[in-house]
Amino acid sequence: xxxPTLLDVYKFLPQTNCGECGEVNCMSFASKLLERKYKPTxxxxxxxxxxxxxxxxxxxxxxxxxxxxxxxxxxSKAVTIGGKEVLYRHELTxxxxxxxxxxxxxxxxxxxxxxxxKKIEGFKIVRIGDELKLNLVAVRAASGDPNRFxxxxxxxxxSCSYPMILCSFDPTVLAAxxxxxxxxxxxxxxxxxxxxxxxxxVVLAKKYNCPLVAFAQDNLADLKSLTLTIKKAxxxxxxxxxxxxxxxxxxxxxLNKFVMVRRAAIKAEDEGLGYPILGVPAVTWLDxxxxxxxxxxETYIAAVMMARSADILILHTLQPYALLALTTLxxxxxxxxxxxxxxxxxxxxxxxxxxxxxxxxxTNFALTYYTVANDIEAQGxxxxxxxxxxxxxxxxxxxxxxxxxASVVKSLLDDTKIGDKVKHRKLIIPQxxxxxxxxxxxxxxxxxxxxxxxxxxxxxxxNKIWPPQKN
Amino acid sequence: xxSKEDSVNEFIKKMMNLLQDFGEIEIENVELTxxxxxxxxxxxxxxxxxxxxxxxKVEEKPLELVKATFTPYLEKFSGQIVEIQIGxxxxxxxxxxxxxxxxxxxTMPFYSFEASNPNKPAFAMDVFDMPIxxxxxxxxxxxxxxxDPAEWAKKCVNKYGAQIVSLNLVSTDPLLEDRPIQxxxxxxxxxxxxxxxxxxxxxxxxxxxxxxxxxxxxxxAHGEKVILNSVTVDMDxxxxxxxxxxxxxxxxSFTPMDVNNQKRLNRLLLDEGLxxxxxxxxxxxxxxxxxxxxxxxxxxxxxxxxxxxxxDLQMPILxxxxxxxGARESWMKVDEWGPRxxxxxxxxxxxxxSLMMAGADLFMISHPATVRVAKKLADSLFxxxxxxxxVESWVTSLK
Numbered sequence: 001x002x003x004p005t006l007l008d009v010y011k012f013l014p015q016t017n018c019g020e021c022g023e024v025n026c027m028s029f030a031s032k033l034l035e036r037k038y039k040p041t042x043x044x045x046x047x048x049x050x051x052x053x054x055x056x057x058x059x060x061x062x063x064x065x066x067x068x069x070x071x072x073x074x075x076s077k078a079v080t081i082g083g084k085e086v087l088y089r090h091e092l093t094x095x096x097x098x099x100x101x102x103x104x105x106x107x108x109x110x111x112x113x114x115x116x117x118k119k120i121e122g123f124k125i126v127r128i129g130d131e132l133k134l135n136l137v138a139v140r141a142a143s144g145d146p147n148r149f150x151x152x153x154x155x156x157x158x159s160c161s162y163p164m165i166l167c168s169f170d171p172t173v174l175a176a177x178x179x180x181x182x183x184x185x186x187x188x189x190x191x192x193x194x195x196x197x198x199x200x201x202v203v204l205a206k207k208y209n210c211p212l213v214a215f216a217q218d219n220l221a222d223l224k225s226l227t228l229t230i231k232k233a234x235x236x237x238x239x240x241x242x243x244x245x246x247x248x249x250x251x252x253x254x255l256n257k258f259v260m261v262r263r264a265a266i267k268a269e270d271e272g273l274g275y276p277i278l279g280v281p282a283v284t285w286l287d288x289x290x291x292x293x294x295x296x297x298e299t300y301i302a303a304v305m306m307a308r309s310a311d312i313l314i315l316h317t318l319q320p321y322a323l324l325a326l327t328t329l330x331x332x333x334x335x336x337x338x339x340x341x342x343x344x345x346x347x348x349x350x351x352x353x354x355x356x357x358x359x360x361x362x363t364n365f366a367l368t369y370y371t372v373a374n375d376i377e378a379q380g381x382x383x384x385x386x387x388x389x390x391x392x393x394x395x396x397x398x399x400x401x402x403x404x405x406a407s408v409v410k411s412l413l414d415d416t417k418i419g420d421k422v423k424h425r426k427l428i429i430p431q432x433x434x435x436x437x438x439x440x441x442x443x444x445x446x447x448x449x450x451x452x453x454x455x456x457x458x459x460x461x462x463n464k465i466w467p468p469q470k471n
Numbered sequence: 472x473x474s475k476e477d478s479v480n481e482f483i484k485k486m487m488n489l490l491q492d493f494g495e496i497e498i499e500n501v502e503l504t505x506x507x508x509x510x511x512x513x514x515x516x517x518x519x520x521x522x523x524x525x526x527x528k529v530e531e532k533p534l535e536l537v538k539a540t541f542t543p544y545l546e547k548f549s550g551q552i553v554e555i556q557i558g559x560x561x562x563x564x565x566x567x568x569x570x571x572x573x574x575x576x577x578t579m580p581f582y583s584f585e586a587s588n589p590n591k592p593a594f595a596m597d598v599f600d601m602p603i604x605x606x607x608x609x610x611x612x613x614x615x616x617x618x619d620p621a622e623w624a625k626k627c628v629n630k631y632g633a634q635i636v637s638l639n640l641v642s643t644d645p646l647l648e649d650r651p652i653q654x655x656x657x658x659x660x661x662x663x664x665x666x667x668x669x670x671x672x673x674x675x676x677x678x679x680x681x682x683x684x685x686x687x688x689x690x691x692a693h694g695e696k697v698i699l700n701s702v703t704v705d706m707d708x709x710x711x712x713x714x715x716x717x718x719x720x721x722x723x724s725f726t727p728m729d730v731n732n733q734k735r736l737n738r739l740l741l742d743e744g745l746x747x748x749x750x751x752x753x754x755x756x757x758x759x760x761x762x763x764x765x766x767x768x769x770x771x772x773x774x775x776x777x778x779x780x781x782x783d784l785q786m787p788i789l790x791x792x793x794x795x796x797g798a799r800e801s802w803m804k805v806d807e808w809g810p811r812x813x814x815x816x817x818x819x820x821x822x823x824x825s826l827m828m829a830g831a832d833l834f835m836i837s838h839p840a841t842v843r844v845a846k847k848l849a850d851s852l853f854x855x856x857x858x859x860x861x862v863e864s865w866v867t868s869l870k
Contacts, residue, residue, distance in 0.1 A: 088775070089767065090772050125808075141867070142866065144867060168866060191866070195536060215863070219541070223541075224541050225538060225539035228539055233533055243862045244862060245860050247856065247858050247860060248851055249856060250858025251848075251851040251852065252852050253858075267544045268544040285870050286860055286861075286865060286868060286869060295813075299821065300821060303821045303824050307767075321809035321810070324809070325759065325818060325821045328759055328760040329825060337764070337768055368761070371761075391727055392728065393728070393755070394797070396797050397727065397755060398727075402676065402703075403727070435646040435647055454799045
C-alpha cells in the first residue's frame with residue numbers, strides 16, 4: 001500500500017475543527033499526524049466520542065507503521081523498538097534507535113550480577129550534546145533452574161532501573177520470575193517463543209501483558225508461522241529473532257534474513273514479519289575465546305547488524321571502547337538525514353570576550369563546528385570563534401581539498417570585522433591545518449598560532465599561550 | 472542418584488508447570504518431607520487461583536501452528552555497477568603478480584538472496600612517501616619502516632595482508648616538502664618493484680600540483696592499471712584524464728559529500744572520453760562519530776541509483792576508512808574509554824564495515840586489524856567458512 005496522503009487521513013478525523021488538540025483545524029492535525037508528531041489518540045473527540053470508534057480504529061490502522069512499534073518496560077526508562085517505515089536512512093529519518101542490551105547470567109554470583117548491572121546502567125558518555133547509554137539488561141536463565149533465575153531477576157531488578165529481557169526457552173523458568181509482581185509489572189521482553197513452547201509463552205505474555213520474542217532459526221517460513229500463530233492467540237507485541245549466526249556462511253544467512261524480513265514488512269506488507277528484529281551479537285562468545293579479540297568481533301558483528309536494520313541487540317561485552325563505538329554508530333545512523341552538513345559561516349562568541357581575547361578559527365562542517373563549540377563552552381573558555389566556509393567539510397578534508405585556504409581565512413577576517421573587535425593580530429588555527437600557517441600569515445598579515453590537534457585540548461592550550469608574552 | 476536439591480527443583484518445575492499456568496503434573500522419584508511440600512505449595516496455590524481464566528481463553532485460540540510460506544520480495548534492478556580491474560599482469564602489459572577486481576554489483580552489497588555480486592570489496596593500506604605524524608596505535612605498527620616507502624609497502628602486503636598498496640605522495644605538497652616531481656617518482660618505481668600487488672597513487676591534495684604529480688605517475692606506471700587518486704572539479708582534471716587514458720589507468724572522482732556534485736564530476740570525466748570502467752567515485756568518507764552517516768547514506772543512494780540505471784553513478788565506490796583516525800575517540804588517551812591500542816583500530820574497523828554494508832567497494836585502511844577483520848567479514852558475507860554454532864544455546868552456554 002502506498003503511504004497515506006493528507007486526505008486519506010483527514011477522512012477519518014471528525015472534521016469539526018474543534019481545536020481541542022491544540023491545532024487550528026483538522027487538516028493541520030492531519031498533516032502533523034503524517035509527520036508522526038501526533039498519534040490518532042491525540043485527537044480528543046476521536047477518543048471520547050463513541051460514534052468515532054470506527055474512525056479511530058481505521059485511522060490507527062492507516063497510520064500504523066509497517067513495522068510495529070513495541071514498547072519494553074514502562075515509565076521513564078521504557079524503550080520503544082521498531083516502528084520503521086523505510087528501508088534506507090535517506091528516505092526518511094529512522095525512528096526508534098537500536099536498543100542495546102547487555103546480558104547477565106543467573107549462574108553468576110549475586111555480587112557479579114549486581115556489578116554487571118551497575119556497569120550497564122553506569123555506561124554514560126556525552127557526545128555532541130547527546131548522552132550515549134545502554135537500554136536494557138538481558139537476564140539469561142543459564143542454570144535452567146526456576147528458583148535460581150527468579151533470584152537473579154530479583155537482584156537485577158534491585159540493582160538496575162533499565163527494563164529487562166527475560167531469557168529462557170523454558171516457560172516454567174520465565175513463569176518463576178514473573179511471579180513477582182514488581183517483575184511482571186515492569187513489562188519485560190520475554191525471550192523466546194519457539195514452535196515447541198509457544199502455547200505456554202503466549203499464556204505468559206498475555207497474562208502479564210509482556211512483549212514476546214518469536215524465535216525460529218531455520219527459515220523465515222517457520223518464523224512467520226510462529227508469529228501468525230502468536231498473533232492469532234492474542235499477543236500483538238512481537239519481536240523477531242531469526243537466529244543470530246555470527247560466523248562463516250551463517251553470518252551471511254543471518255544478515256540476508258534481516259534484509260528479507262525488513263523488505264517483506266515494508267515492500268510486501270507481510271503481516272507475519274512486520275515486527276522489530278532482534279539480533280544477538282553475544283552469540284560470538286559461544287565458543288569461548290578471550291578479550292579483546294572476542295569483544296572486537298562482537299562489536300563489528302553488532303555494527304553490521306545495526307547497519308542491516310536490527311532494532312534491538314543483545315551484547316555480552318561491557319568494554320567501554322566497544323560500547324562507545326556502537327552507541328556512536330547508533331547516534332550516527334539514527335540522526336536526521338535532512339540535517340544540513342554545514343552551519344552558517346561567520347563569527348561566534350563564547351563568554352564575554354574583550355579586545356584582549358583569543359581568536360580561533362574552525363570550519364563550517366556541522367559536526368566539526370558543534371564539537372568545537374561544545375568543547376569551548378564546556379571548558380568555560382572566553383574567546384572568539386571564526387567559522388570558515390569550507391563548503392561543509394571538516395578541517396582535514398578541507399585542507400586536503402583546498403576549501404580551507406588563506407584567502408577563505410582572509411575574507412572571513414574581513415567580513416566579520418574581527419580586527420575591530422580585538423587589539424591583537426593573532427589567529428589560532430587547528431593543528432590539522434598547520435601547513436597553511438605561512439600562507440595565511442602572508443595573505444592576512446596576522447600572526448598564526450598553530451593550535452591543539454583536538455578541541456578538547458583548547459583550554460590547556462590557551463592556559464599555556466594566552467595572554468601572549470610581551471616581547 | 473539425584474540430590475535432594477535437584478529433586479526439589481525438579482518438583483517445583485513440574486508443580487509450576489501445572490499450577491502456575493499449563494500442562495499436566497507428573498510426579499516421579501520425588502522425595503520430599505511434608506514440611507518442604509507445605510512451604511513450596513503455598514505461593515503456587517495462590518497463583519492457581521488467578522490462572523483459570525487465562526487457560527480458558529487460550530483454549531479458544533489456535534492449538535496448532537498456523538501454516539505459512541515465505542517468498543522474499545525481490546527488486547528488479549535494470550542497471551549494474553561496472554567492474555574494474557586494478558593492476559595488470561605481465562600478459563596484460565603490466566608487471567603485477569596479483570590483480571584485484573571490484574564492482575560489478577547487480578544488487579545492494581551482500582544481498583545474496585537477490586542476486587550474486589561478482590566481487591568482494593578490496594582493502595588497500597596507506598603508505599606515505601615521507602614520515603608524517605601518525606596516531607600512536609598506527610605508528611606502533613609501522614614505526615620500523617616509516618622512512619622507506621618500499622619497505623612500508625612490503626610490510627603492509629607481506630605481514631598485514633593488504634591486497635593493494637595506496638602510496639600517498641604527500642611530500643610533493645608545496646606547503647610541506649615541495650619535493651620535485653621527478654624525485655617523488657622514485658618512490659612510485661620503488662614501491663612497484665617492492666610489491667607485486669596493484670597500487671593506488673595519491674597526490675598531496677594540492678589542486679595546482681596534483682595534476683602534474685598524477686600525470687607523471689601515470690607515465691611512470693605505464694600499463695600497470697594503477698588508480699590515480701584523485702581528481703576534483705577545481706583542478707586540471709583533464710590533464711589527469713588524458714594521462715590515465717594514455718597509460719591505461721583508473722581515476723578517482725572525488726567530491727565533497729554531495730550526490731549531485733559527484734554525478735556532475737563523473738559526467739565531466741565521461742565527457743573527456745574516460746570509460747566508465749576507468750572511474751572510481753569517492754563521495755568523501757567521514758569518520759564514525761564525525762559524519763559517518765553522510766557517507767553511509769551517500770553510498771547507499773549512489774549504489775541504488777547506479778543499480779536503478781543512472782549511468783553517471785555506476786562506478787565502484789572508494790572509501791577512506793583511515794579517516795577514522797581523525798576522530799579523537801581513535802587516538803586520544805582517555806581512561807574512561809578504554810585502551811586506545813584497541814579502541815583506535817576498532818574505530819577504524821566500525822567505520823569500514825558500516826560503509827561496506829552501505830556500498831563501498833574499495834577501502835583505504837591504516838591499521839592491520841581492520842584489514843584482517845574486514846576481509847574475514849567479506850569472506851563470511853560471500854558464504855565462505857562453515858558455521859557450527861548452535862545459536863539457540865546462547866541463553867545457557869554463553870562463556
